[in-house]
Amino acid sequence: MTHRTTPPPPPPTVLLRGGEVHSPADPFATAMVLEHGHIAWVGSEGAADAFADGADEVIDLEGALVTPAFTDAHVHTTGTGLALTGLDLSDAGSLAEALERVAAHARSHPGDRVLLGHGWDAARWPGGRPPTRRELDRATGGRPLYLSRIDVHSAQVTSALLDLVPGVTHRTGFAAEAPLTGDAHHAVRAAAYGAVTAGQREEAQRAALRHAASRGIGSVHECGGPEISDEEDFTGLLRLAAAEPGPRVTGYWAEEVASAADAARVRALGAHGAAGDLFADGALGSHTACLHTPYADGAAGHRGTPYLDATAVATHVTACTEAGLQAGFHAIGDAALSAVVGGVRAAAEKLGIARVRAARHRVEHAEMLTEQTVADFADLGLTASVQPAFDALWGGEDGMYARRLGVERARTLNPFAALLRAGVPLAFGSDSPVTPLDPWATVRAAAFHRTPEHRVSVRAAFTAHTRGGWRAMGRDDAGTLVPGAPADYAVWRTGELIVQAPDDRVARWSTDPRSGTPGLPDLTPGGALPECLRTVVAGRTVFSTAG
Template identity: 30%
Template structure:
């Protein structure tokens, strides 16, 4: 007999606009069959299990439009530094891990914060002491920098004479020897010696990540790095396919196939073939590979984000560095046009204002060559965007894929970024309000494990432009704040649109999958400064309760009947 459930007693955010009040949501099996005034729910489902939300909010399940779950899960299983708040705490965690894992030849992991070290560059000596001289490679939280011990540097054969790669930079000591930090593509210098991630570890990392994310109300995501091994992490596709075969993948996943910077146009055919194979084998679209991820530039903290103006030095003088375009702009236009013509969505990391312009120029070329293909292409991160480029998002149907948690004054921005940018660029940081006024469509993601995957924490900052307890004003001014309904929509219906799943997920409406999250307290009832106190207390996927922090919401024993 098909299970029927009626959710009542709380507001319903349908995926857009203000929440409904006095309504019930009726679920039959995997799908929502009705959203009706509470008094009519008994007529539709007289024998249903009734769940009293007790004032909590029922929302579509969150969808993360830019995340690295397999890598994040693996880091939770390795030397995990995400909880450290100082250089001393970071060293203590490394020391504790080394002591508790004496048989590991290499220590791998990540999560260190650039703002914990002078100039954002942790030294090899600190790592040597903490790890007892073992080879160590640890990724920064933003995964744009690698921290290496002396033993790792020696095994890779890197010396003072080793040149910086075209897409990266080696931080050096006065004599030219590597100091321990390798930014962007310089981290690839360890590929020949870095231990490969085993297929088993990747699979366990996926399962660990899924558990973590479901508990935050996330029921689907776009993995921003599938189809290639990067930074020592094996191709996540193997882990996803195993999870499908063993029926352990509970969420729906769009995998953005990784574009190798020097791989050329032949990659398009390979990606389409991989997409079609997965589509034929998994017609339920639990896994979809119709997206390609392209890294256009780096990040501002290590001055590799591609900027229209030069970075400044510590004395406020212009340098000859304006960041890196990882792909020649002319080549980027050809690649994006070919991908668009082949039916591949393009997901571009574009953080600096020059990178954003180059990405938009590529989309414009694709539009002129191919017409409107409904590509749903999106640009992620968007830290600095020139005013002239903001309206181009709506004009080109480009989605602004925002990582809202970063849109606040905090140490990494205030100490490692803003002092090295041109005057006035603080006002161009993450211009969400400008996008909204220009009619741009939003999606939202976390970039986890770069930062927390908790959508509520990101939504809080999208609305406030300040972290909880901050004494500083909103980053970029109050005009860049989003209203709560817009921020919630970005994380639900907006990301569902990007994932091409808006026809059955991302909204609460008749016929849609019952992918739901219960948020308590209801964030719409809270002062803006208190939104962060709301949390996911129950998650449902296709009508099944897959997580609950509150037994009353998960079990029928404490249900209340509708009157």
């Protein structure tokens, strides 16, 4: 007997009217029609009456703002969900508070095989010291605990968790009391996440996607890989996203590809590309980002940890390009970025630069760029998948960047304006759970970068967080509210809309209607950010404050 699944009914035809519709098709639009999961029409209130009789639903926006849904171009969905539902130390103000919260979490989760926590940042605590293994042993009563640093490139663990990982003390990155990095960290993370049941993992994924939808995010790029999670976590998330209403999930699998067979295996997992967190180096906060010049506050001569050289990068990019698969890398330090650019350049010399450009390979984070590497990104057609919230969290003359690198080097980080001037495509993301799923805060962080010369306009930042994410995965037909585009949008309660003058960066504004440019919320620091009222993906509501 054959069982047939009844397909869901088609998305309704909807008329939205009485609001502000952010559309380049009509900068003064107040109404929009959706048909078959796509934008059918955008225009003025007066013309909307002609569509009312044919609509299944008419929504009075009551003055609300309608924008394209955001795309978060770098997310770790399961980790985000576990932080939302479990122990999150990102707001812990001191080591003592963190240890108290670890102890409370252990008491309230007596049945967990391995305790999981995330988000501690000793750089922001008085004294600047991370917890020791002995302190965590006492706080947990001797139970296994995995406690990742906020950048997820190092972790402190208990002795009981080390006992579950044979040979970990001989792996690179192991230290007797200090947080683990490198191979030792990857090994204990695999053991910790391996203790998460399928039910726990699925509920964490649902929690993360629900939270994303509540923030006006209609699409996320999942950055998985063998050193981050496992194949079942990755494929399970893709199945869940395909089966249940929620944000779209585009999966990237960070595994090196050296042949057509390798590329086929990555595709078989459902991955859009062999990209995301394919590590060329680590992170600045964990002293593992790979630098040309030593850290200012590290051991003498310490330059971080290189994971891939230019030869390995070239092999990966060549194989991916030949297979028609998008490639990409995690690279933060200037030495790591030099290796990535050198490898991509070598692949272009072998295959022809046009083929490499057409593949739209991407680099995650790309923080310590120079004028030369910015120019190389533009020439090679690389997309910069970046996280402006990093600067908001760690930038400034007294921030973590300045402590790790010194003030002068820290000022060069995250040069968004230079990337845009050079024509490098930008895609904004959060790297959640490293920083929160909070797209308007991300736009504000880019527009009010702590280093003024790196600031971009609110409009450019908004584009990078909407259309930029679609372009980063090779789609040029989405991320804007124009006829024919997917009906992925969000409705916002917001304050005054402003139109930024095209010759300004941030400080001065224009509300001259002759600009013909749709307005965006005033994101001046200290002001309230827009509140999401509804998120719609492919014409179906995936979040609504109305229930």
